[in-house]
Amino acid sequence: MKYVLVIPDGMGDRPVKTLGGKTPLEAASTPNMDFFASHGEVGLSSNIPVGFVPGTDIGCLSVFGYDPRKYFTGRGPLEAAELGIKLKTGELAFRCNLVTVDGGLMKDFTADHISTLEAGALLRSLNERLAPSLRKKLKFYPGRGTGYRNLMRVNEADAALKSVSCTPPHDILGKKYADFLPKSDGSEFLIRLMRESLELFKKHPVNQKRKAAGKLEASMIWLWGQGVPPNLPTLHERFGFKGAVITAVDLVKGIAIYAGMDVINVPGVTGFFDTHYAGKAEYAVRALEDHDLLVIHVESTDEAGHMGDARLKVKAIEDVDRQVLGTLRRGLEKFEDYKVMVLPDHFTCVETRTHSDEPVPFLIYSSKENKEGPEKFCEKTALKSGWAVSEGYTLMDLFVGRD
C-alpha cells in the first residue's frame, strides 16, 4: 500500500461574497478531488487545538499526526532543522521575516516577495552591524532562508526571551505595526534589533535598486515564532514507514526532518503561483517506488488567501487539482493499492486575509474500497457528511491504519 497526503495550505475558507456566497473550494472546478471524494470519504478535521494560534506550524503538526499540545515548541526551530542548523540545549531559533512597513502600517509580510539573494545581502549587512557583544549572542543566516523567510539563532537564551510574546506579521496586515512589536520581559532587545534593521535597510543598495524597479522595499526584519527544538517520534518509529515530503516551505521541511522523513527538492518549486505543480506530483510518484508515504505540500492556496484575492485562490485550487491531484491520479495507477488524503492545515480566509481555526474539510480515498462520498469536495459537503474529527492529529493514524 502506498500513501499520498496532499496539503493545500490554507485551502479551507468561508463563503465569499464576491463568489456568490460560495467558498473558493466550492467555486473551483476540481474534478480530481471530486473523484477521490465521491469514491471515498470526506469530513471535517480540527487541526488547531483551542488556545493555539492558527498557523502552518500548528496545522501541519496535526496534519503530520503530532499533537501540537504535546510537540509544539515554536516555529523557528522547525525551520532551523530545514536549514541544517542544529540547536543546542538552551538555544533559541526565531523566525525572521523581511517585511514592508509603510506609514507605520504593516504593508507586506513578504517584502514584495523579495528574492533569496536580496534577503541575503540585507541580513549580511545586519550581521556586520551587530555590536561585538551581540555577535556572540545571536546570528542571522544570509542566503540560507527562502526569500522573505529567514532565521535568527540566539545562544544562551534566558527564560524571559523564550516566553516573549511575538506576533506573526501575516496577522497584522494593514495594522499599526508598533502595536504588535514583541511584548513582555526580554522584548526590549528584540525591538531594538528590529528598529536597527529599519534604520540600516532604509538606505541599503538592495532597497535603492528595488525602488528603482518599482518594487516594495524590505523595510525591516520582523522576529517571531521562537522556540527550542521539539522531540518528535519519527514516522518509522510510529508506523515502520519510510516517508518523504515535497514542499517549498522551510517549516514544513523542518517538521518532516524531525519526523525522520526525506526531503525531496523538485526543480521549479517556488511556494508561489508560478510553482511547478505537476513536477511535485511526478517526483512524488517516482519517490513512492522506495517510500511508503509521500507528503505534497502546496503553498499557493495560502498566499492567495493572504492577498485577499478570491479569484486567485479559486485558480490556485484549480491548479492544485489539475496538476497535482490529476498527475497523481494517473501516476498512482501503476501501484497495486494506494490511498490519498487531501487535508489542508487551516483556513486562510480571503475576506479577512488571515488564518482562522475552524475545522478544515478533508478527503480520504482508497483504491481498495469503493465508497460513496459526495459528488463535490468542499467545506459544505464535509460538514454534511457528519464526520467530525475533533483531534486533527489522529487522522494520520486513521489514514495509514485502516486498510
Ligand SMILES: [Zn+2]
Ligand atoms: Zn498554512
